[in-house]
Amino acid sequence: MRILLFGPPGVGKGTQAKMLSVELGVPHISTGDMLRAAVAGGTELGRRAGRIMNDGKLVPDEIMIGIVREVLASPRAAGGFILDGFPRTLPQAKALSRIFKDLDIHDFKVVDIRADDEEIIRRLSSRLVCPADGHIFNAETDGVVTGGPCPLCGTPLTQRDDDREQTVRERLRVYHNTTAPVIHYYTSSGVVLSVDGTGSVDVVNREIKLMLQDTHPA
Numbered sequence: 001m002r003i004l005l006f007g008p009p010g011v012g013k014g015t016q017a018k019m020l021s022v023e024l025g026v027p028h029i030s031t032g033d034m035l036r037a038a039v040a041g042g043t044e045l046g047r048r049a050g051r052i053m054n055d056g057k058l059v060p061d062e063i064m065i066g067i068v069r070e071v072l073a074s075p076r077a078a079g080g081f082i083l084d085g086f087p088r089t090l091p092q093a094k095a096l097s098r099i100f101k102d103l104d105i106h107d108f109k110v111v112d113i114r115a116d117d118e119e120i121i122r123r124l125s126s127r128l129v130c131p132a133d134g135h136i137f138n139a140e141t142d143g144v145v146t147g148g149p150c151p152l153c154g155t156p157l158t159q160r161d162d163d164r165e166q167t168v169r170e171r172l173r174v175y176h177n178t179t180a181p182v183i184h185y186y187t188s189s190g191v192v193l194s195v196d197g198t199g200s201v202d203v204v205n206r207e208i209k210l211m212l213q214d215t216h217p218a
């Protein structure tokens with residue numbers, strides 16, 4: 001099973017990708033997580049990417065394409081994958097087609113999770129993360145506060161730098177201008193499955209699995 005996961009920032013792509021990764025037994029490959037790891041590790045890539053991410057902008061295509069080519073060619077991705085956060089631009093989508101051709105990959109699905117901007121801004125402004133274990137919580141529904149203890153390990157919860165409202169608005173602008181059109185690149189091949197992302201995590205998860213089952217009958 002090979003899935004490209006699309007959707008605006010904050011729609012729940014990461015959460016859905018993690019659940020599907022366990023349920024389908026394929027690795028979750030998140031370009032955002034890879035960049036955040038580089039930032040945390042203080043690498044050269046991390047220093048370059050960190051500033052760009054905090055401004056809500058996109059890391060240059062040539063960097064991202066190199067990273068993704070390497071990970072998709074690795075044994076880790078050989079049995080399938082859920083690619084979360086790539087491609088985000090048309091040049092990335094075209095490069096991914098070349099990578100798939102080189103790796104002899106012909107079968108994949110695009111899952112497009114949808115939600116409107118107001119819902120996204122509401123969700124992201126209440127999203128808190130545990131810097132120790134990476135768990136994500138929602139201040140509205142999980143009864144947690146910024147600086148308050150992580151319910152799992154007690155570490156004070158923080159807001160991701162790029163979840164500040166001004167950065168979220170820039171990320172949404174970039175999404176609408178640059179990433180949303182990438183969906184059209186795939187529409188004509190009939191590989192796009194659209195799902196309403198405004199339901200609960202479990203409802204969205206169930207819908208995605210139902211759609212995948214319809215297109216991949218057991």
Ligand code: AMP
Nearest residue numbers: 031032052053057058059064085086088
């Ligand atoms: P995400 O966690 O997927 O929302 O990604 C967080 C940030 O990492 C984005 O706002 C971008 O700055 C950067 N990023 C992640 N994936 C890509 C990509 N495919 N192309 C360019 N920048 C990316």
